Amino acid sequence: MLIAAGGIMTGRGIAGALAMGAAGAQLGTAFLSTAEAGTKPGHRRLLAEAAAAGEGRTVLTRAFTARQARKLLAAGEAMPAEPAMLAAFPAQHGLTKPIRARAEAAGVPEAQAWWAGAGAGLSRSLPVAGLVERLGQELAVALEGLTRSDR
Numbered sequence: 585m586l587i588a589a590g591g592i593m594t595g596r597g598i599a600g601a602l603a604m605g606a607a608g609a610q611l612g613t614a615f616l617s618t619a620e621a622g623t624k625p626g627h628r629r630l631l632a633e634a635a636a637a638g639e640g641r642t643v644l645t646r647a648f649t650a651r652q653a654r655k656l657l658a659a660g661e662a663m664p665a666e667p668a669m670l671a672a673f674p675a676q677h678g679l680t681k682p683i684r685a686r687a688e689a690a691g692v693p694e695a696q697a698w699w700a701g702a703g704a705g706l707s708r709s710l711p712v713a714g715l716v717e718r719l720g721q722e723l724a725v726a727l728e729g730l731t732r733s734d735r
């Protein structure tokens with residue numbers, strides 16, 4: 585059984601995954617902006633900025649944990665260079681934790697690990713029930729469209 589994941593933010597995206605044969609779709613980033621999520625204020629602000637701009641600039645980096653992870657960049661933030669030396673996972677995560685905490689307090693985006701998927705620009709700030717309802721409506725409309733184009 586295949587579950588599609590990564591960059592899916594809308595019911596239309598879920599429909600696309602199902603149409604290509606996935607048994608289901610998994611959404612992560614889409615829920616970061618919901619009212620109930622424990623997303624930190626700085627992270628939430630970046631997601632809102634990405635949504636307002638209609639695109640989130642993200643980059644894959646190993647700098648924070650030594651494993652590839654997708655970081656959301658702030659407006660004007662330069663692409664991070666990959667460090668020449670890294671501790672093994674999870675030691676790198678522990679080593680950068682105090683740096684990230686200080687960076688968050690000081691508002692330095694370069695040293696903050698605000699993770700988000702490539703679809704961050706489609707984030708919606710809603711109560712979670714509202715988001716799920718919206719996804720369901722969009723999915724129904726998209727599936728109806730797919731069925732019609734099959735006829």
Ligand SMILES: Cc1cc2nc3c(=O)[nH]c(=O)nc-3n(C[C@H](O)[C@H](O)[C@H](O)COP(=O)(O)O)c2cc1C
Nearest residue numbers: 589590591592610611612613614699700701702703
């Ligand atoms: C805040 C956050 C933390 C994450 N942490 C991990 C992690 O520890 N390990 C991992 O494999 N993926 C992690 N991911 C990636 C999720 O597995 C990914 O978001 C999921 O495949 C869904 O993709 P999407 O966020 O584009 O919807 C994280 C994603 C976010 C947004």
